[in-house]
Amino acid sequence: MWSIGELAEQAGVTVKTVRFYSDRGLLPEAARSSGGHRRYGPDAFERLRLIRSLRTLDLPVPEVGRVLDHGDGLTDALEDAIDGQLRELGSQLTALRWREAALQLVRDCPPEERGDRLRLVGAVSAPPSTVPLARFWRGALPVRLSPRLVSSILDYAVPQPPSDPTPAQVLAFARMYAIATAPCPATDPRRSAGNRTDKVHRPDVLYDGLFDAYMLAAADVKTNRAPKRGQALDCFVAAHAESRGLRDSQEFRRRLSGLLTLAADQMVDRYWELTGELSGAPEPTLGRAQEWLRAALDTDVAAAAG
Template sequence: MSPEGLLTIGELAERAGVTVKTVRFYSDRGLLPATTRSSGGHRRYGPEALDRLRLIRSLRALDLPVPEVGRVLDQGDGLTGALEDAVDGQLRALGSQLTALRWREAALRLIRDCPAEDRADRLRLVGAVSTPPSTAALARFWRGALPVRLSPRLVSSILDYAVPRPPADPTPAQVLTFARLHAIATAPCPAGDPRRAAGNRTDVVRHPDVLYDGLFDAYTLAAAGLKADRTPERGQALDCFVAAHADARGLPDSPGFRRRLSGMLARGTDPLIDRYWELTGELTSSPEPTLGAVHAWLRSALHTDVTTRAG
């Protein structure tokens, strides 16, 4: 140490247990500024540089990027706000990495353990899904199925129900289920794609917000009957369901309208969409019925109501 109590770059590196190259790296990036320079232009550091260098090493050990380390050091607030923000960011990034690894592990187990004759098909399905999986394709699928004039509020609510959240720690079966959902959503406009049906629809819904607000109310009522394992039947849920369709079209609820609505819904039934909702239920394992299951229950209740009235 010099008479002024300053350390050379070599002395600082030795006391901190790092290489001279490391000290020079942090100095060049402004994290560890030299106190002064000697007459020969060599860096000299004050005693406080040792504690700062040790702190830098501790922050880097947490895998904080150099710019984040600089922000933490510059804030000088007792390592509270900036450090907390940096650590939170690292935790989010690490969580995403862990989820990706869990999905990759489950996908590998799925391919390894499946029958040999299924391996090529499952590899194709799983290979089309990113890790961690993105639900963007599923959201695009349903946005294309919804009326253009539907309010953002209702679009957001519908997507919350229609686009399942992938589990953070999936089983191989869940990886396959999500891959099948992704395949439905990304298929090149198959016959069962609701977007095709929406484009060819001759039935005019004048007020789409009225329709979907009413459907949500009807689905809430019907879900209780479905969870109780009741047979589809007349009642408040069905009346609310029919009223939503009638009000959205500016028509009264009548026996004739119910017959037409029942026929229209029967023609709109599609196995592909039914399969989507079935897969959604498998992926989430939620006790709550999916919108697809509730819609099918109400559709069946309407058919029973129309048939009973006709008889």
């Protein structure tokens, strides 16, 4: 049986350290002397060494306690604790990389742009949250759209910020964030997206058809081919027509061209441009596909009229 001083000496720590772990239940005493002093058994030394090793990994004291309490399940509990610490450390490293890239962005920009960039990056947390971006798109989508399609659209429209961004990616995300959190004026088409009166009775039919059209147009968009008639445009128009209970016709295409021109939102178009800048992915965004199909429709309508 060791006294608290003897255990501390054997372990190479202070008496204060042993008392700290004892008071928190991590290092139970085996007995008390007649004078009320703590006494520790032979297993206390190894337990204290384990506690110190776990703390060296920067595990919080409560987490150390949970690992020790598992007994035979020590390995699984330790793996869970380490995984948790690695996730937290990864988040901290991502935050540091975002701050570093943001500082470089502000340092290297022209002096006349510094104030604007400070305002942009200062509004974004590090690591950045995508919650405002998701909220922006949920507000822009029809109320009656199925959860399945809402989830699919958000997967495309809300890109995950890179863990090691360049200054340009930080700027792109900050500008997307500014668009998503900007006040929405009464005249903004996003304000009434769920209650528009252009007779879209079946929004799921519309968005399922749009996804098909986007996929058909992807190759042409990716290679920067000029917008043209074809299967992608026919699918695009059919989605709009069927969702309204109408048939594809040249008259409908003319009307649809006008509706899409009126509904065009420069902020949303800019958001899609920034999405491409942020991801750096070779595949075109849904926004680019939508723009290509709108242009193809306008070309088709103009050709029919001429």
